[in-house]
Amino acid sequence: MSQTSGDLTFSALREQSHPDCFVCGPANGGGLGLEFRLSHDGAVEACFSCEPVFTGYPGMLHGGIICALLDGAMTNCLFAHGLAAVTVDLNVRFHHPVTVSLPAVVRAWLESGGSPVHRLAAEVVQEGRVVAKGKARFVDKQAMSWFGGNSR
DSSP states (O other): OOOOHHHHHHHHHHHHHOTTOTTTOTTOTTSOOOOOEEOTTSOEEEEEOOOGGGBSSTTBBOHHHHHHHHHHHHHHHHHHTTOOEEEEEEEEEEOSOOBTTSOEEEEEEEEEEETTEEEEEEEEEETTEEEEEEEEEEEEGGGOGGGTSOOO
């Protein structure tokens, strides 16, 4: 996929807002290092190798890592739409175990938005089947007093 001006804005916002992010931060050498790409439908997606170091129960990816993947994908979807917001709630449904040592794809899309609240959804797919889904609400950073914005 060639980079468009939207992709450049997406990358710049991610690098400015999240340089040390565990999921996608380019400056975090100990993180997951996911590289999200913007798709033609406005969603974002990234591949994840599901390394054994992230095992929870034997042979299964840890649920906390799955939650981080979903949250990170939704945050990157916001960046792709020129938005910087923080997660205020996240609901995850685990449909099937995520097998370690098999690649997976995490994908996220904007369901509804309007400042200051944005609703997003995401899924993890492995071997062609949806293994986990997440839904979340995000609030614009400037609306959050602990980010230096106005308190509501």
